[in-house]
Amino acid sequence: DSGVTQTPKHLITATGQRVTLRCSPRSGDLSVYWYQQSLDQGLQFLIQYYNGEERAKGNILERFSAQQFPDLHSELNLSSLELGDSALYFCASSEQGKKSQPQHFGDGTRLSIL
Amino acid sequence: ELKVEQNPLFLSMQEGKNYTIYCNYSTTSDRLYWYRQDPGKSLESLFVLLSNGAVKQEGRLMASLDTKARLSTLHITAAVHDLSATYFCAVDTSFGNEKLTFGTGTRLTIIP
Numbered sequence: 325d326s327g328v329t330q331t332p333k334h335l336i337t338a339t340g341q342r343v344t345l346r347c348s349p350r351s352g353d354l355s356v357y358w359y360q361q362s363l364d365q366g367l368q369f370l371i372q373y374y375n376g377e378e379r380a381k382g383n384i385l386e387r388f389s390a391q392q393f394p395d396l397h398s399e400l401n402l403s404s405l406e407l408g409d410s411a412l413y414f415c416a417s418s419e420q421g422k423k424s425q426p427q428h429f430g431d432g433t434r435l436s437i438l
Numbered sequence: 439e440l441k442v443e444q445n446p447l448f449l450s451m452q453e454g455k456n457y458t459i460y461c462n463y464s465t466t467s468d469r470l471y472w473y474r475q476d477p478g479k480s481l482e483s484l485f486v487l488l489s490n491g492a493v494k495q496e497g498r499l500m501a502s503l504d505t506k507a508r509l510s511t512l513h514i515t516a517a518v519h520d521l522s523a524t525y526f527c528a529v530d531t532s533f534g535n536e537k538l539t540f541g542t543g544t545r546l547t548i549i550p
Contacts, residue, residue, distance in 0.1 A: 326480065357538075367526065367540040380537045414481070426471050426483035427538060434478075 327351065328430035330415050336436045342403040345433045349396055349417030355379070356398040357418070357427055358390055362411040373398055402435070410437045440465045442529050444541035452549050454516050459544045461510040461527035469530040470510045471538065472501050474523045481526065485512075514546070522548045 327350035335343055349356050358370040360383075369382035373392035384390075387405075392398040402409060412434050416427040441464040451457050461470070468489055473481040485494040487503035487510060494501050498521065500513045510527055524545045528538040 326482075355536075359538075359540075366542055367528075369537045369539065372536055380532065382537055416481075424486060424488060426473075426486050428483065429473075429481040431480045 326428040326430060328415055328417050328428050330413075330430035330433050332433060333431065334434050334436070336438060337405060338438050339405055339407060341405050342401065343405065343435065345400040345402070345413055345415075345435075347398045347400070347415030347417075347430060349398070349415075350428055353417035353419055353428070354396065355418050356392055356396070357416040358384075358398070358400050359414040359416065359429075360411050361414060361432070365411075367414075370400070405437050407437050410435055440467075440529060440531055440539045442527060442539050442541040444525075444527060444544050446544060447542060448545050448547075450547045450549055451514075451517050453518055456516065457514050459512040459514075459525055459546075461512070461541050463508050463510075463527075463529045463539075463541075465529075465531050466505070466508070467529050467531045468503075468505050470503050471528045471530070472510075472512055473526045473528060475526065475543070476523050484525075517548045519548045519550060522546055 329348040354375045357372045361367045370384040372380040390400045412432045414432045416429045418427045443462045470487045472484040485501040490505040492503045498515045503510045524543045526543045527541045
């Protein structure tokens with residue numbers, strides 16, 4: 325158990341809809357990262373938040389947005405969903421700046437677009 | 439743009455044999471991470487390599503880093519079935535533990 329909690333585990337929805345994925349980081353970790361894993365794109369970094377502020381941005385679509393709340397949990401919002409958004413979405417957390425520590429990953433949310 | 443390449447992409451090996459997975463990256467970095475992923479599961483951290491010449495070992499797995507060659511290796515000794523999984527290397531070129539760029543992954547199957 326990594327200590328990172330993601331909900332829900334599975335999500336099935338239709339094209340054009342909007343969903344919210346939730347992540348609670350490990351106790352004490354201020355940084356939260358979101359990754360997308362798909363068969364064609366592999367594991368891709370989406371966005372990072374540190375203590376409520378956006379810290380780094382990767383290949384995140386404009387239809388996607390994220391935020392980190394004062395209690396440090398984070399949400400990833402996906403809107404106007406397309407079939408190609410079907411993927412496994414991971415959240416990870418770490419102590420910021422501690423390069424000797426790996427990022428710890430949650431179990432992921434599997435998103436299926438019908 | 440940083441590129442991280444792993445080879446082979448797929449590897450079937452018999453129990454008891456040795457093999458090496460290679461991870462090449464295109465930009466200078468002294469921070470490389472190895473993760474393991476079982477099918478449909480999360481990523482589990484295996485090793486953190488932080489300097490040129492770093493070597494880490496855990497059980498039948500040993501990882502090393504050559505920053506000058508921009509190469510990391512994951513060596514498997516006397517493979518057992520439990521090691522069947524997908525292995526990813528990931529490189530961090532930011533100031534400190536920020537964005538990770540992952541390799542393509544190596545799907546390892548250990549055959550009895």
